[in-house]
Amino acid sequence: VSLTLVAEHLLAADEPGPFELVNPEGRSSIVLVCDHASNRVPRSLGTLGLDEEQLQSHIAWDPGSAELARKLSAKLDATLLLSNYSRLIIDCNRSPGEADSIPAQSAGIEIPGNQDLTEQDANQRRQQLFDPYQQAISNLLDSRNSGSTKLLSIHSFTPVLNQQQRPWAMGVCYDHSKNWARKMLRELRKRTEEMIGDNQPYSVEDDIDYTIPVQGEKRGLSSVMLEMRQDKLRDDVAVQRWCNLIAECCG
Numbered sequence: 673v674s675l676t677l678v679a680e681h682l683l684a685a686d687e688p689g690p691f692e693l694v695n696p697e698g699r700s701s702i703v704l705v706c707d708h709a710s711n712r713v714p715r716s717l718g719t720l721g722l723d724e725e726q727l728q729s730h731i732a733w734d735p736g737s738a739e740l741a742r743k744l745s746a747k748l749d750a751t752l753l754l755s756n757y758s759r760l761i762i763d764c765n766r767s768p769g770e771a772d773s774i775p776a777q778s779a780g781i782e783i784p785g786n787q788d789l790t791e792q793d794a795n796q797r798r799q800q801l802f803d804p805y806q807q808a809i810s811n812l813l814d815s816r817n818s819g820s821t822k823l824l825s826i827h828s829f830t831p832v833l834n835q836q837q838r839p840w841a842m843g844v845c846y847d848h849s850k851n852w853a854r855k856m857l858r859e860l861r862k863r864t865e866e867m868i869g870d871n872q873p874y875s876v877e878d879d880i881d882y883t884i885p886v887q888g889e890k891r892g893l894s895s896v897m898l899e900m901r902q903d904k905l906r907d908d909v910a911v912q913r914w915c916n917l918i919a920e921c922c923g
C-alpha cells in the first residue's frame with residue numbers, strides 16, 4: 673500500500689484565490705466568464721513537471737482570453753468571473769471525473785504531475801479550484817434573479833491544430849441558444865471581412881462542455897461561447913479592436 677501525502681491546502685495563503693470577480697455591480701444583462709483565463713499553477717504542485725515553454729503554451733490556458741474578457745467587461749459594464757488557475761490543474765469547462773477534467777496528456781504532451789492521481793488528489797483540485805469557481809458563477813447568476821441575463825463565455829484557440837491552419841478569426845459557438853448566436857453571427861459578418869465561424873472551431877456540447885450547458889442552459893439563459901484565434905489577440909490594440917466589434921454585436 674502506498675500512501676500519498678496530500679497537502680490540506682492546494683493554495684498557500686499568499687496565492688490568489690480560485691477565481692477573480694470583476695465589476696460585480698455591472699449593469700449589462702450579459703455576464704462574462706473566462707474558464708481558461710490563467711496558466712497559474714499552485715506552488716504546492718510545482719511545475720507539474722512541465723517546462724516554462726509548455727506552461728506558457730495553449731495547453732495550459734487560453735492566451736489572450738483574459739485580456740479580451742476584461743476589456744469586454746469594461747466596455748459593456750458587465751460582471752466578469754475569471755478562473756485564476758491553469759486548466760491543467762483541473763479544467764473548469766469539463767465535468768469533474770471525466771478523463772479530460774485533469775488531463776494526463778494534452779496536445780501530445782504528457783503532463784507528469786497528472787499521472788496516476790489518487791481520488792484524494794483529484795477531489796482536492798475539484799474542491800479547492802473547480803467548485804469555488806463554478807459556485808461563484810452559480811451565486812452570481814442566482815443573485816441576478818432575472819430571465820434577461822445572458823451568459824457569454826470567452827475562450828481562445830490555437831491558430832494551428834494537427835498541422836491544420838484554422839481559417840476562422842473567431843467562432844460563435846453554441847448549442848441551444850441559436851437565436852442569440854445567429855444574431856451575433858449576422859452582426860459580426862456585417863462588420864468584418866474576417867472569417868467568423870458558425871460553431872467553428874468548436875460547437876458547444878452537453879457532454880463535453882460544462883459552463884455553458886450547466887450554468888447557462890440549465891437555467892434557461894441564452895448562452896454562447898466565443899472563441900478567438902490567439903494570433904488575433906497579439907497586442908493591446910488588436911484586443912481592443914475585437915472587444916469593440918464584439919460589444920457592438922453581442923446585444
Ligand SMILES: [Zn+2]
Binds near residue numbers: 707734826828
Ligand atoms: Zn478555452
